[in-house]
Amino acid sequence: MGQTNPVPYRAADFSHLRGLNGLSDQQIEVHLGLYQGYITNTNKLNEQIAELLKAGKGSTPEYAELNRALGFEYNGMILHEYYFGNLSSAGSEKPRSGSPTLAAIERTFGSWENWLTDFRSVGTMRGVGWVVTYQDPVTEQISNHWITLHQTGNPAGFKPLLVMDVWEHAFMIDYKPSERAKYIEAFFSNIDWNTVDQRLTSPSSVRPVGVTRVAV
Numbered sequence: 001m002g003q004t005n006p007v008p009y010r011a012a013d014f015s016h017l018r019g020l021n022g023l024s025d026q027q028i029e030v031h032l033g034l035y036q037g038y039i040t041n042t043n044k045l046n047e048q049i050a051e052l053l054k055a056g057k058g059s060t061p062e063y064a065e066l067n068r069a070l071g072f073e074y075n076g077m078i079l080h081e082y083y084f085g086n087l088s089s090a091g092s093e094k095p096r097s098g099s100p101t102l103a104a105i106e107r108t109f110g111s112w113e114n115w116l117t118d119f120r121s122v123g124t125m126r127g128v129g130w131v132v133t134y135q136d137p138v139t140e141q142i143s144n145h146w147i148t149l150h151q152t153g154n155p156a157g158f159k160p161l162l163v164m165d166v167w168e169h170a171f172m173i174d175y176k177p178s179e180r181a182k183y184i185e186a187f188f189s190n191i192d193w194n195t196v197d198q199r200l201t202s203p204s205s206v207r208p209v210g211v212t213r214v215a216v
């Protein structure tokens with residue numbers, strides 16, 4: 001994404017993420033620090049790309065590499081915002097009865113349990129990445145997707161509803177690398193389904209609710 005005058009991103013406020021079930025404050029603190037790194041690197045890459053573009057170096061290998069790196073850093077920043085945004089110490093494993101997300105899941109998967117089995121199965125795939133529940137806004141179908149690293153596998157134009165980080169850094173303070181399933185249990189006890197519902201029902205839910213960015 002070449003821009004000549006990029007507007008810097010800055011971290012959203014996730015100070016509410018304390019006292020989660022099964023995820024320690026220390027774990028969240030470390031993870032928020034990594035999130036900040038993606039913001040810093042996204043801003044740095046955007047500046048470097050803009051400089052090269054202004055210098056007429058848009059066809060250089062360096063320009064191409066910076067753009068490839070941007071896909072990793074930018075999606076790392078955004079996916080973390082969805083992830084932290086759908087966690088709350090007041091969260092719950094399952095949406096309330098009457099939740100539009102629950103209704104959409106049941107329409108697509110036949111039952112909550114079928115969706116849950118699929119989500120957990122994708123979440124325990126080997127590799128480094130994410131599992132994301134999306135809605136195709138055209139068909140209104142719900143689907144769970146594996147995202148490799150941060151940038152490979154995101155379905156263009158779909159709405160992210162529920163985002164779970166399964167990089168080891170998301171749970172390494174509290175769990176062993178082999179205990180990803182325990183981490184997923186903890187994640188499920190902290191889901192803010194109201195936020196997920198808002199993402200589903202918002203006409204243009206392309207960014208986490210409540211997150212705003214201001215030029216520095």
Ligand SMILES: [Fe+2]
Pocket residue numbers: 031034080165167169170
């Ligand atoms: Fe992460």
